[in-house]
Amino acid sequence: MKALILVAGMFGLAAIAIPAEANAVVCARGVVRAGCAGPGGAVVARRPVPRAVVVRPAPVRCAIVNGRRVCR
Incomplete structure (x- = not known):
């Protein structure tokens, strides 16, 4: 039983002591x-x-009313 605890303890220490590779990604804006x-x-x-906003001018609406041209 002591041997099993000793082996488990050594394995645990080895897992903690050996550094793992870091795969971190850092982003900033x-x-x-x-x-x-x-x-x-x-x-x-x-x-x-x-981009610049281009506003098309409104079309001029003209009509002939009573023989005269009226634009609004």
């Missing part, structure tokens, strides 16, 4: 760009440039 860094490398992406 900044004002200009965002990026992630992990064990395989890093990736950076820029934010898209906002």
Whole structure:
């Protein structure tokens, strides 16, 4: 029984003492760009440039009323 406890204790210490490989990924979002860094490398992406909003003017509606052109 003592041998079994000794072997289990040694196995437990070995599992704690041997460091495991870290596979963490860290991501951050900044004002200009965002990026992630992990064990395989890093990736950076820029934010898209906002496009100008173009508003088409309303069409001019004209009609002939009593022989005169009326546009509204």
